[in-house]
Amino acid sequence: MSESINRVVLAYSGGLDTSVILKWLQQTYNCEVVTFTADLGQGEELEPARRKAEMAGVKPEHIFIDDLKEEFVRDYVFPMMRANALYEGLYLLGTSIARPLIAKRQIEIANMVGADAVSHGATGKGNDQVRFELGYYALNPDIKVIAPWREWDLTSRTRLIEFAEAHQIPVAKDKRGEAPFSTDANLLHTSSEGKVLEDPWEEVPDYVFSRTVNPEDAPDTPEIITIDFERGDAVAVNGEGLSPASLLAKLNDYGRTHGIGRLDLVENRFVGMKSRGMYETPGGTILHLAHRAIEQLTLDRGAAHLKDELAPRYAELVYNGFWFSPEREMLQAAVDHSQAKVSGTVRLKLYKGAVHVIGRKSPNSLYSEKVVTFEDDQGAYDQRDAAGFIKLNALRLRLLGRRDR
Template structure:
């Protein structure tokens, strides 16, 4: 579809630097189309305040705010938790939100009879792939506009210049211009001094961390928390039943207060370059730890080891934008099967950035104290002799061949 034919555009709108200037840019470069801004509420809190006024003042005809928190938690995060998926230690915070947002963009575009969907992702990043694969899955015929891949703006400084020239209000300045992404699960920091891996993140600097404190500033006394799971899904905190999103909110608070969930990595982007990011994932880090602890006593060895292998593939699919693929759905079915007995309680001690196991119980535990005890038990240790002889038979035959005794 040519620029002149595009009369109405749905824009994925966060109100951040990129999407703030895209509205006037689309107006200027696409023959003044109607712009419908769509902001996804994925738990980023006060970042949504004032968005409608800002979007309309900069040229949008309306703003949708779509509440996607529970859908993201129930349909993406918990299935990923069950699989134990992480990408190079990264707990996939940004990647979790993108497929749900992409799907909602298509729903609104169809509802509004829009001609195109636009996003503010750069041509260097992963999010362009995640958004566009979701759009292609639900509206393969839809025109997609990605200004960062076509406009003359080359840097975030030039974006700020454009915003100032077009009277677009910004919440950032050139000195605090980290590229951030926030949702219920995490907050990411990229850019500025973090672009050099030699630079230490300024965790103790006021205003850098938003979801918690540095372990250095955490309390000197530990905090205990107990998480209950049913078939791999978290269902209660300290004995109180809660939905998944509320459990994450509470764990964010407890984890943040104790300096939990800070990650500084250089990861391998899908597009081929390495990227340095600093992540805050306090509640998610606690949940992953607790879930893995419960699996230690409820999942058999062969299944646990296979699940660890497949978790890498599962995480790759999420990171690479293939949440809606048949393979991801098949792997989720596998994960659900492995979670049939992952029910129980995990008590944890949170202390200065550390998560320490403080007790694990399950009605379906495979752990038998009677079998493994150093004390007297019914286990016949003499049976081990025959087992070792059979298990070591290939080694024995190999040695006999080398000695010329076969």
């Protein structure tokens, strides 16, 4: 320890790692620890975290358990969905998009309680350490950050358990020995990685999946749903208006039933290594495809194609932890401007792991049946205009051809 820390805000789940970190911070820095547990819809009972923090000596007024589900979906998931962001073309960024909100709230609490440091439980091998800390520094450039996994000598699960038992920290029975895999969950997704998933040749075991039924066991009858959009955001399912978090939860239920949203991915981490993860994003998968469908009707070709060019860059910024960067905010402004007319209804068929768009309509549609029809268009389009259009576009190709013939 090289710095004097008086009070630190710890991102705390109540699990083995952060329970050990809490005690380690108290011992190593001789400081007061404030715990912060975010309810992002992970589906777990969070009150045990409060009891564990109290048992570890944290003052009741310094235990924060905050319901952030609506803020999470409204201010983080929905803006990302407007951008159609997919990391490496596939990943819907469920873990990545949660980190800036956790970091933001940690800094807010640090300001409230007069803490001079924040801490997290992310390891030195992963992306989350980068995401948390870039968020901290963007929001408070002078904050001190403690990353125990980069400091301590508890380098294995066995060492953690030994430390926990030596300090009377409860250890769940299923945590004794090596865990089969690690998970992270929120309202958007569940991710699993490590151990049984580390060999990319081996199929993901059935017991790893927690958010979706096996598509092979999903209902044999398709289900039809509709999603209404206003200015790029989903506002209703089957005509029922819902808050952002309630809407995503509703789509999660449909996705679970029909086995939608499973992804087995070998990705490139920001820190340089490849990792294999299994992601379940049931509602997000439905929402992503529905949003693209309503944009098909309402976005001009130039805007749509530009968005497709910007989406990978946007996704990379989110994945790498640059949510609070000026470039992400610039991209968001462009994306949000494009959504002014993205309103309407999409009809989808859900069936055995797949989402099929089967209809879309919008009061702002740019689709003209009169222009596109194969029947008599009654003068809406003069087909002779295409000749000059083709000749102009072919001019450079003809010049190249004559030169190189």
